[in-house]
């Protein structure tokens with residue numbers, strides 16, 4: 006019988022809890038900056054947000070959702086029409102294909118309702134584990150941790166993981182934190198990565214985690 010790998014030590018959990026406690030002080034309330042009114046809108050907005058800013062998407066989606074208010078409308082959309090609306094988000098052809106295809110799949114297999122479990126969400130075209138986790142955590146308040154480039158960098162610098170693969174990082178963060186914390190971990194790490202622990206120029210002198218941080222590259 007294969008042996009079960011040991012979970013994180015008590016000391017590692019405590020350290021992880023301290024890190025999150027500091028980030029909660031910095032960001033008492035946190036959520037996605039994408040505007041949405043239902044899970045489908047968040048799903049579409051998240052797919053569109055790849056490689057661009059949330060502000061750009063928030064300018065696009067009111068027009069898009071006004072023209073196509075439900076997955077049923079989007080499933081029958083003219084691709085050229087959608088492309089003209091999402092053009093400024095970049096990769097607009099692929100993104101158009103994805104949002105139409107995922108809407109069709111919702112209509113065909115889920116009665117037009119966004120499923121609230123990871124395995125079902127990742128069957129939708131253009132929806133990976135990261136996007137699915139964002140929707141689960143934000144729209145359904147389900148325990149999920151989305152690992153994007155910021156979560157990956159911050160987790161590694163803070164020595165919460167040594168992994169590079171997002172799925173493995175997600176697994177290690179899940180092991181370190183209780184389930185009730187999972188839904189807001191990503192957003193706090195993402196915002197901290199944007200505001201302080203920047204990829205190229207981390208603001209270590211202003212960082213409340215400086216004394217906890219063991220990253221050899223830190224600047225102070």
Ligand code: SF4
Nearest residue numbers: 202207209212215218
């Ligand atoms: S000390 Fe620097 S590298 Fe460490 S978490 Fe803070 S900003 Fe990031």
